Amino acid sequence: MTLQQVKVTRDIAFKNLVLGSLSDITRNQLLREAKCIELRKGTILLEQGQVSNSVYFPTSGLLIGIHEAHDGTSIGNTVRGREGAVGAIPTARTLHPKRTGAMGRLVVQLPGEAIVVGKSHFAKILNDSFELLRVTLAHAANVIKWHEETQNCSRHHRIENRIAYWLSLLFFYGSDDSIPTTHASIAEVLGVRRESVSMALRKFEEREFIKMERSKLQLLSPELMRNYSCECETTISDLAALHAAGQLTLDTKLTGSY
Numbered sequence: 001m002t003l004q005q006v007k008v009t010r011d012i013a014f015k016n017l018v019l020g021s022l023s024d025i026t027r028n029q030l031l032r033e034a035k036c037i038e039l040r041k042g043t044i045l046l047e048q049g050q051v052s053n054s055v056y057f058p059t060s061g062l063l064i065g066i067h068e069a070h071d072g073t074s075i076g077n078t079v080r081g082r083e084g085a086v087g088a089i090p091t092a093r094t095l096h097p098k099r100t101g102a103m104g105r106l107v108v109q110l111p112g113e114a115i116v117v118g119k120s121h122f123a124k125i126l127n128d129s130f131e132l133l134r135v136t137l138a139h140a141a142n143v144i145k146w147h148e149e150t151q152n153c154s155r156h157h158r159i160e161n162r163i164a165y166w167l168s169l170l171f172f173y174g175s176d177d178s179i180p181t182t183h184a185s186i187a188e189v190l191g192v193r194r195e196s197v198s199m200a201l202r203k204f205e206e207r208e209f210i211k212m213e214r215s216k217l218q219l220l221s222p223e224l225m226r227n228y229s230c231e232c233e234t235t236i237s238d239l240a241a242l243h244a245a246g247q248l249t250l251d252t253k254l255t256g257s258y
């Protein structure tokens with residue numbers, strides 16, 4: 001899983017919005033036992049049901065969680081870029097229910113880098129730091145908002161529009177207009193048949209939205225793709241605003257000691 005480990009500098013840490021929202025004191029405490037890893041596309045960081053020992057703070061790229069149901073169907077249930085973390089919210093959750101395994105397979109969707117902190121170290125600081133609790137709550141609030149805004153996507157939005165949204169999201173997180181993905185990967189994340197994806201992509205190619213290449217898609221018109229997206233595309237504007245702000249803040253006057 002770990003490909004190349006690099007020392008975590010302040011500049012690297014600030015690329016992640018959760019870490020960048022902390023004071024130097026709290027961030028340094030957290031990073032005392034941290035490492036930076038390269039995220040290679042397709043790497044599985046955690047299998048579904050497996051108990052994680054780590055909290056991942058992406059600084060670039062994109063991590064996704066794919067939940068596989070008993071009937072063999074699957075759907076993406078976690079999308080986490082540099083605005084968030086994987087494993088921070090479960091560390092802060094209640095003791096009941098006790099099930100602690102991952103809700104899905106955690107996989108690198110877009111290559112990049114992440115800072116990894118041991119879960120027990122994160123939990124120890126979370127117990128002592130009102131500040132870390134507050135920033136984790138801000139991150140959790142954003143995750144809940146995203147889920148609420150997209151919860152009807154798989155049931156009520158048309159497949160073609162959903163694919164356009166997913167490709168627009170990948171374009172947002174990616175470094176250029178070449179998106180490394182496959183028909184099978186899109187089908188798995190969206191929980192649809194691969195044939196439906198192929199049909200939609202052929203239509204996109206005819207309309208010159210995309211150019212299909214081996215294991216990647218060239219986005220010829222990100223604007224047209226965005227316009228063709230389902231109404232969930234407003235979440236991309238929210239993400240863009242969050243990335244531009246560079247900080248997670250709670251819109252409350254919540255203060256005090258923990």
Ligand SMILES: [Zn+2]
Nearest residue numbers: 153157230232
């Ligand atoms: Zn949608």
